[in-house]
Amino acid sequence: MNMTALSDFFMYASLINGSLLLFWTGLLLLMPDFIYRLHSRWFQITRPQFDLLMYGFLGLFKIFFIIFNLTPYLTFMLLN
Numbered sequence: 001m002n003m004t005a006l007s008d009f010f011m012y013a014s015l016i017n018g019s020l021l022l023f024w025t026g027l028l029l030l031m032p033d034f035i036y037r038l039h040s041r042w043f044q045i046t047r048p049q050f051d052l053l054m055y056g057f058l059g060l061f062k063i064f065f066i067i068f069n070l071t072p073y074l075t076f077m078l079l080n
Contacts (some may be wrong), residue, residue, distance in 0.1 A: 003076060017065050019049035021058070027056055 027035060045053075071073050 003079065007073065007076035007080060010069060010076060014065075014069040014073045017069050021061055021065055024061075025058060028058070 032051075035054075036047060039045065039050060
């Protein structure tokens, strides 16, 4: 695989995963009660537990996004 193909791969991966991160963050900011009610139907979870899980999920997703998508893409951009 050449560097252009890898750069393109990480660019599209960054766009897709960054969009998912923004979408989920937006949903949690705009409709937190709806999302909690939806999930509390499936799982026995309190509101503070739900808030902590969503905060942890978004933080972990953001770290993985930066490490595994954005950093390699920026590295390939600097090398080209």
